[in-house]
Amino acid sequence: MLVWFMRLQELWKKNPKRFLYAFSALLPMTIMLVVWAFMGSYPFGTKSLMAVDFGQQYISFFGLLKNAVLTGDLSSLSYSFTKSLGGDMIGVLGYYLMSPFNIIYILTPLKHFGFAVFLTIWLRYGAIGMAFAFLLIKRYKGLEKRKWLVPLFSTAYALSGMLVSYQMNVIFYDAMIMLPIVIVYLEELLDGGAPYRYSFALGLTVLLQFYMGYMISIFVALYACFYVSPRLMIEGDLKAKLKNFIEPLLQAVIYSIIGIGTAAILILPVFFNLVESKAQVGGGMTFSLAFQINPLDIFAKMVIGGFDTTSGWSAGPNLPNIYIGAFGFLGFVLYFLSKNVSKVKKWAAGIVTLVFLTSFVNEFVSKIWHMGQNPAGFFFRFSWLFSFFMLVLAYQVMKEKVVISKLTNLVITLGLLLAVIYIHSNSYTFISKIQPKAVTSYFSRYSILHLLGLVAVACFGFYTYWEKSKSNQREKIIRIGITTLFLVIAGFLLKQGYLFSQLSLTAIIYLLLLLLLNSKLSRISVVIVSALSIFEFGYNAYLSQVTLGYDDVNKFSDAAVSVKRVTDNIQENADEEFYRIATTFAYSRTVPSLVSYPGLSTFSSSLERSTLDHFALMGDLGVNAATEYTNGTPLTDALYGVRYYMTVKDFDPKEMEANPEKMYFHRFTNRFDLERYYTEKVYEDKRFLVYKNPNSFPLGYGTNALVKNIKFGVNNAIANQNIILNSMEGHQKKTSDYYDYFKPLAFSAIETENVIEEKVDKNTGEAIYKRADSSKEAIIRYKLVPRSNYTYYFFTPAGLIPKQDYSVLVRGKWLPNNKTFTQRQLWQLTDNTENQETVIEFRFRTDKIDMSHAGVYRADLDQIQKVLDNRKKQGLEVTKFSNTHIVGNVNITDDSKFMMTSIPYSDGWKVKVDGKFVQTEKSWNAFLSFPITKGKHKIEFVFKKKGFILGSLLSIVSITSLVIIMKRSKETV
Numbered sequence: 001m002l003v004w005f006m007r008l009q010e011l012w013k014k015n016p017k018r019f020l021y022a023f024s025a026l027l028p029m030t031i032m033l034v035v036w037a038f039m040g041s042y043p044f045g046t047k048s049l050m051a052v053d054f055g056q057q058y059i060s061f062f063g064l065l066k067n068a069v070l071t072g073d074l075s076s077l078s079y080s081f082t083k084s085l086g087g088d089m090i091g092v093l094g095y096y097l098m099s100p101f102n103i104i105y106i107l108t109p110l111k112h113f114g115f116a117v118f119l120t121i122w123l124r125y126g127a128i129g130m131a132f133a134f135l136l137i138k139r140y141k142g143l144e145k146r147k148w149l150v151p152l153f154s155t156a157y158a159l160s161g162m163l164v165s166y167q168m169n170v171i172f173y174d175a176m177i178m179l180p181i182v183i184v185y186l187e188e189l190l191d192g193g194a195p196y197r198y199s200f201a202l203g204l205t206v207l208l209q210f211y212m213g214y215m216i217s218i219f220v221a222l223y224a225c226f227y228v229s230p231r232l233m234i235e236g237d238l239k240a241k242l243k244n245f246i247e248p249l250l251q252a253v254i255y256s257i258i259g260i261g262t263a264a265i266l267i268l269p270v271f272f273n274l275v276e277s278k279a280q281v282g283g284g285m286t287f288s289l290a291f292q293i294n295p296l297d298i299f300a301k302m303v304i305g306g307f308d309t310t311s312g313w314s315a316g317p318n319l320p321n322i323y324i325g326a327f328g329f330l331g332f333v334l335y336f337l338s339k340n341v342s343k344v345k346k347w348a349a350g351i352v353t354l355v356f357l358t359s360f361v362n363e364f365v366s367k368i369w370h371m372g373q374n375p376a377g378f379f380f381r382f383s384w385l386f387s388f389f390m391l392v393l394a395y396q397v398m399k400e401k402v403v404i405s406k407l408t409n410l411v412i413t414l415g416l417l418l419a420v421i422y423i424h425s426n427s428y429t430f431i432s433k434i435q436p437k438a439v440t441s442y443f444s445r446y447s448i449l450h451l452l453g454l455v456a457v458a459c460f461g462f463y464t465y466w467e468k469s470k471s472n473q474r475e476k477i478i479r480i481g482i483t484t485l486f487l488v489i490a491g492f493l494l495k496q497g498y499l500f501s502q503l504s505l506t507a508i509i510y511l512l513l514l515l516l517l518n519s520k521l522s523r524i525s526v527v528i529v530s531a532l533s534i535f536e537f538g539y540n541a542y543l544s545q546v547t548l549g550y551d552d553v554n555k556f557s558d559a560a561v562s563v564k565r566v567t568d569n570i571q572e573n574a575d576e577e578f579y580r581i582a583t584t585f586a587y588s589r590t591v592p593s594l595v596s597y598p599g600l601s602t603f604s605s606s607l608e609r610s611t612l613d614h615f616a617l618m619g620d621l622g623v624n625a626a627t628e629y630t631n632g633t634p635l636t637d638a639l640y641g642v643r644y645y646m647t648v649k650d651f652d653p654k655e656m657e658a659n660p661e662k663m664y665f666h667r668f669t670n671r672f673d674l675e676r677y678y679t680e681k682v683y684e685d686k687r688f689l690v691y692k693n694p695n696s697f698p699l700g701y702g703t704n705a706l707v708k709n710i711k712f713g714v715n716n717a718i719a720n721q722n723i724i725l726n727s728m729e730g731h732q733k734k735t736s737d738y739y740d741y742f743k744p745l746a747f748s749a750i751e752t753e754n755v756i757e758e759k760v761d762k763n764t765g766e767a768i769y770k771r772a773d774s775s776k777e778a779i780i781r782y783k784l785v786p787r788s789n790y791t792y793y794f795f796t797p798a799g800l801i802p803k804q805d806y807s808v809l810v811r812g813k814w815l816p817n818n819k820t821f822t823q824r825q826l827w828q829l830t831d832n833t834e835n836q837e838t839v840i841e842f843r844f845r846t847d848k849i850d851m852s853h854a855g856v857y858r859a860d861l862d863q864i865q866k867v868l869d870n871r872k873k874q875g876l877e878v879t880k881f882s883n884t885h886i887v888g889n890v891n892i893t894d895d896s897k898f899m900m901t902s903i904p905y906s907d908g909w910k911v912k913v914d915g916k917f918v919q920t921e922k923s924w925n926a927f928l929s930f931p932i933t934k935g936k937h938k939i940e941f942v943f944k945k946k947g948f949i950l951g952s953l954l955s956i957v958s959i960t961s962l963v964i965i966m967k968r969s970k971e972t973v
Contacts, residue, residue, distance in 0.1 A: 016143060024133035024154035025126035031159060031538045032125050039546050041118075048114045048553040049121055051168040055551040057603050058171060059113060060590030061096045062105040063560070067596040069106050075883040079908070079943045081580070082592040084602040084611050084627045085640060086904050090945055091606025094210045094270040099174045110595075111561050114553030124173040129158040135180035136395060139187050145399050148526055152533055153328065153395045160391070161323030162384040164541040165307040168548070169378060175212030178205040179219075179388060186220060190227050190248045194969040195255040196962045202255075203262035203958070210263070210270055212381075215369055217256065219385045222352050224252045229348035261958030268951030272907075273606060274371075292363040293319060299419045300428050302329060303506045304536060305543025308430040320360045320383035323540060324390055326510045327533050330412070330517065331394025337408045338397050349393055356386040376605070376625060402517050412514060420507050430543075435500035451491070458487060502543070509536055559587040559663035564595035566688050570644050571597060573682065577878040578699045578886070579643030582629050584674075585665040589626050600629035600640060611904050614926035619717025619795070619826030621818055630669040630817055631826045633793075633859065634677055634695065635721050635741075638868050640902050643696045645671070645678050647689050667816050672831040673791045676861075695868050699886065699903065700939070702874030702896030702932055704730060708923045715798050715824045718742045718857055725867050741864050742793070742857045745784070748837075753779040755849070767797075769849040778844040783837060784829065784856055791831040791859045794840055796824050799850025809841040829856070870894075876901075876939060886941040892934045899939070903928040912940040 037044040050059055068076045076082070077097070080089045101120045108116040132154040136142035142150040163176060182205055185198035202220070206213030231244040260267065300306055301319050324332075336346050359365045360380060367373055369382040423431065462480050493499035499508075509532050516525045570581060580598045583591075592599025603626035615622030620631045632642065648665045656664045665687075678691030706727035712720045723733065725741045732738065752769070755778045759768040771778040786792055800806075801821060808815035810829060817827055830838045842851070874896050880887040890899070903909065905922040911930050912918070914937050923929040 016147060017137060020137060020142065020147060020150045021130050021133050023151040025130040027151045027534070028129045028155045028158035028537075029122055029126045031155065031534060032122060032541065035538055035542045035545065038542055041550065042114050042553045043118060046552050046554055047550040048556055049117050049167070050551045050556070051548040054117070054168040054170065055556070056588045057590055058096060059117065059556075060588060060592075060594035061092055061604075062102055062116075063110065063113070063594035064092075064596065065097050065102055066106045066108075066110075073882065075885070076596075078945055079883045079906075080593070081598040081883060082596060082602070083604060084600060084607060084615075084904075085580075085902055087602075087604075087608050087611065088273045088606070088906055088908060088945070090266070090269040091273040092604055094266050095605060096171050098208045098266070099171065100208075101174070110564065111557045113560065114557060121167065121170050121173075124170065124177065125158050125163075127177045128163070128173065129154040131177045131180040132157040132391075135184050135392070138184050140395060140399065142399075146521075148530065149395060149399055152530060153391055153398075155537055156325050156328045156533070157388060157391050159537040159541055160384060160387040161301060161306065161321035161540075161544075162381075162387065165321045165544045166378055166381075167545060172209060172212050172381070174208040175205060175216060176384060178208065179216055179385070182216060182220065183223065183392075186224060186252065187227060189252060189255060190224060192248075194966070195251065196966040196969065198252075199255045199259035199262065199958075199962050202259035206260050207263040207266055210267055211371070213260075213263075214371060215382045215385060217260070218369060219382075219389075220252070220256060222355060223389070224249055226345075226348040226352050229344050230342060233342070233344050258958050258961055261954050262962065264951040264954035264958065265948070266951065268947035268954065269945040272946040288364060289362070291361045292366070293361055295357060295361045296422055297426070297428075298322070298357075298360060300423050300426070300431060302419075303423060303431055304502050304509075304540045306428075306430050306502075306540075307544040308547045309549070310429040310547075318379050320380035320386070322383050322387050322390070324387050324394075325533055325536050325540075326506065326513050327398075327529060328391050328394045330510065330513055331398045332390040333412060333415075334397045334402065334404070334408070335393040337411070339403075340400060341397070352389060353386075356389070402521075404514075404518050409514065409518065413511075416507060416510050420503060423503055431502050433501060433503070434497045435504070437497075454487065454491070458484070505539075554661035555663040556587070558661060559665070560591075560594060562663070562687065563587070563591060566646060566683060566685070566690060567595055567597040569683055570646075570690060574643070576643060576698070577881040577888075578641065579696065580641045581644045581646060582632060582637070582640075582642045583645070584647040584667045584669050584671055586628075586668060587663065587665070589628050600642070601627055608904050608906075610922075610926045614924065616821070616823040617712045617714070617717065617720055619721075619824060621821055621825075623820060623822045628668065628818065631828065632669075632671065633721060633742075633826065634673075634791075634861065634864050634868070635725060637677065637693055638695050638697045638872075639724075641696050641699060643693055644682065645674060645691050645693065646683075647671070647674065647691075649687055649689060651687075669817055670810070670815070670828060672828055676791070676831060695865070695872070697868075697872060697902070698875040699878055699888070700876040700890070700899045700901040701871050702890065702892045702894070703728060703871065703898055703900050704895065705897055706730060706732065707900060708898045708921075708929050710924055712924065717824060717826050718744075718793075718795055718855075725864060728867050728871050739860075739863065741860050741867070743860060745792075745856050745858055747782045747856060748785045749781075749783040751779075751781040751783070755780060765853040767851040767854065768799075769851065771844060771847045771849065774847055778846075778849060780842045780844070780849070780851060782840045782842075782854065782856070784839075785835060785837050786830060786833055786858070787835070788858065789832045789834045790861050792829045792838070793857045793859065794827045794829050795853075795855040795857055796821075796827065797851045797854040798824055799852055800824075805845040807843045809839075809843075811838055815840075826857075884943040888939050889936065890932070890939060891936045892932055895934075896932060898923075898929050899932045901928045903941070906943070907946050908943045910942050910944065912942075913937050915940075 036042075036049070039045070039047065041047040041049055048055070064076060064080065064082060068074050077089055077093050080087065083089065083092070101124060104116045104120050105113065129151070133142065133150050136150050136153060157180075163173070166172065178201065182198070182201045185201050189195045189198045202213075202217070205216055228245055228248050231248075232241050234241060234244055297319055301322055306319075306323055307321060335341055335349065359369055359382065363374070366380065375381055424433065462483075466476055466480075490499055493504065498504055512532060513529060516529055519525060521529070567581060578598075580600055581592075582600055586601060588594075589601040589603040592601065605625050607625050607627070611627060612622035612625075615627045615629075618636055620636070621628040629640075629642075648667065651664050656662070674691055677695060678693045680692040680694070681689065682692045683690035704727070707724065710723055710727055712723070722741055726733070726738055754772045754776050756770045756772050758770050759766050769778065769780070782794070784792065800819075801823070803820060806819070808819075810827075815827065817825065829840060830836075874890070874892055874894060876888045876890045876899070878886060878888040900923060904926060905920070905928045909920060909928050910917060911920050911928075913930070913932065918930045920928055920930045
């Protein structure tokens with residue numbers, strides 16, 4: 001062991017830079033390994049590191065990337081029919097898939113994706129730490145003074161508040177890696193150095209993660225102004241000062257534009273995609289001086305473990321995650337109190353700080369950072385930039401000799417005391433006011449033993465201090481007395497359960513570090529500072545992550561592999577070139593992308609708004625950047641080309657208990673009519689069944705102008721589907737031949753329990769109730785006795801759209817359908833149950849209940865079938881299919897003037913009929929349509945990314961310019 005230690009010392013002396021880089025990477029990686037071991041996360045347990053969006057979104061897109069690369073079919077990275085009904089993938093590519101770390105997913109078998117998740121997160125922590133070390137060594141002489149600070153500050157950055165709290169958004173981490181590199185070359189540029197490195201670094205950042213790259217670009221503008229601010233103090237008149245200040249900033253602007261231009265090949269198509277797909281979350285950009293959060297509450301985020309699932313990511317606006325540890329924040333405060341920092345730098349840093357604080361408290365400014373809208377969860381996504389800025393300032397102070405005056409000590413101590421009082425007097429879900437019960441129990445059980453140990457250690461410390469201190473006797477007595485008082489108070493707080501609470505621990509660490517900074521930082525002090533900081537980073541990461549719900553790595557593997565086996569079989573034996581596969585179950589809404597099959601559900605920030613709206617208009621789920629095909633009818637099955645329906649078999653709970661590693665799916669919908677419409681069983685194993693639908697439409701079909709020009713009504717799915725069917729037959733509304741294919745019926749009875757009728761009118765349909773006893777559930781039962789073997793549906797009232805606390809039973813079994821939706825839903829109640837009573841029972845845990853216009857409808861299946869058969873005759877026969885190139889033939893034999901498709905409309909789709917381009921249109925505000933004439937035609941669809949050609953030209957021009965600049969710079973040198 002001694003020999004190895006001596007060799008390490010020798011290597012350290014020979015190449016300290018490599019050691020600092022290695023330590024800066026390995027320290028955060030080691031801390032996180034320990035944290036995950038305590039959490040029981042993979043590879044130390046079965047908890048995958050996938051949480052929230054990682055398990056529901058990102059992992060599936062990594063699967064899509066893997067399949068595209070390994071099969072050689074890269075078309076799915078331009079457009080994919082695994083994205084709901086189909087969608088432009090450039091937004092997905094730019095937002096989720098550009099990271100070089102994703103190569104690990106490509107090389108890892110699907111069943112071992114849990115390992116790939118662990119590895120890609122773990123390695124990124126190391127890369128983030130190493131990148132920050134690069135900044136400190138390259139620009140702030142990290143090799144010259146207090147080298148131990150480099151890995152400590154690098155770890156503070158790598159494990160800062162937002163990074164460990166939003167770990168489920170690992171797609172952001174590449175930007176965290178790139179920021180220190182961008183700042184290194186930005187500072188070089190501002191100092192008159194070669195500009196091409198900065199442009200390349202910024203361009204690469206935007207290319208890897210355009211969303212965070214946008215935020216970094218804003219920060220670069222702020223940081224550049226801060227960095228050149230001392231030039232306002234040079235000798236000369238105002239004109240000379242402004243020239244020295246503005247010229248380097250103009251240089252930065254020019255080379256920022258060129259740098260971003262290098263990524264235009266991706267950024268421009270992404271921009272056009274976002275224009276089509278991105279919808280406002282909350283209101284638009286409306287200026288207001290109102291606070292969206294209390295600025296004093298931000299101090300709570302400096303407490304260890306200031307994050308949890310309750311307040312952490314979904315509800316908002318929550319609080320910005322700016323935690324950097326006590327040592328870093330003390331350094332940040334000392335930057336403004338230090339005499340070694342010029343006033344202009346303090347003022348400039350203060351202005352940048354004020355901009356960030358304003359961004360936190362003002363919604364309008366916050367939206368600027370978030371591309372003009374509130375994020376859908378995970379608020380204040382730019383907060384890590386402030387953490388970075390604070391750490392850069394803190395390092396500049398801490399690497400020099402720290403001299404703290406009595407006034408500074410008083411200001412910091414008083415500020416800490418006020419912050420503790422404020423935080424303690426308020427309630428935060430992420431801050432427990434007492435220490436963990438296990439700690440209190442342990443110290444109570446062995447209180448005498450610990451007391452004796454504490455007295456022994458205190459006596460030894462006091463004796464050593466008395467003998468070696470050069471202070472006079474009076475000062476010694478005072479300091480020993482104060483220390484004894486603190487120890488007594490600490491012992492009391494420990495016994496009462498407060499000493500090791502999050503707030504107390506945070507305050508203690510601040511005070512200890514302040515005490516150490518007031519003394520000469522000896523080796524033992526350095527060890528203590530490092531140990532305290534490492535403990536703090538680790539404990540904060542643990543508390544921030546332990547409350548999240550993580551997917552089981554074995555269940556994910558089983559789910560992915562088992563479903564892929566079934567969908568691969570379907571695709572190998574499919575009898576048509578184009579089709580879609582629907583399911584009654586899912587691991588997540590993005591499973592079609594994960595295992596590569598044309599599904600109907602998805603969850604993506606770049607999902608086309610028109611697709612969301614169309615699902616909702618049909619009485620299905622289109623909400624929160626996601627679609628889920630839950631409430632299918634014979635019509636929508638046909639329209640969307642649902643050729644296959646996969647369902648899961650019932651299972652014995654005992655079997656589930658005996659196989660904890662397997663994923664036993666629960667249905668998210670009940671399709672009682674499956675065996676009626678899907679007459680052929682094409683696959684069966686122990687867990688899954690697959691049926692084929694003979695009534696599914698092809699990708700396109702001929703129809704009339706009535707169908708093409710339909711305008712749907714909001715919250716009116718029944719009428720909307722009736723209009724489609726009537727229009728297909730040429731029947732207009734309010735004419736004698738207009739037919740109710742979905743016919744309204746009356747309930748046979750409505751029963752209530754614990755309910756008071758406030759306003760109930762059968763004629764108007766109003767039904768507003770109030771819960772009588774708030775301690776019990778309010779129950780409303782709707783009873784129905786079908787008089788035919790047709791399918792019956794419950795049309796949910798609009799009063800259920802606002803999120804309410806309720807549950808639903810149908811025929812005594814819980815309704816699995818999602819209770820969160822934007823428009824009225826169409827829930828299937830029963831099929832083939834003539835004269836058998838069906839009861840749908842609502843159980844409310846809210847006092848106000850609005851069930852106005854709740855209705856039941858019967859589908860006239862025979863008449864619907866006739867309409868579908870007529871349209872299917874005018875269907876397109878697809879002869880060649882890929883995600884971006886489709887060829888087919890159609891023979892129009894009736895009076896159809898247009899081809900309707902189930903392809904979501906996009907400007908990128910171009911259509912040829914018999915070799916000639918035709919004008920495409922957006923029908924139903926959702927789908928691609930185009931004119932057609934009677935007879936036989938060859939139709940070709942080609943998808944090209946909008947903005948790709950212009951973006952490519954801009955990238956070529958920008959890269960060429962930088963290469964020329966680079967060569968000239970080298971020739972000059």
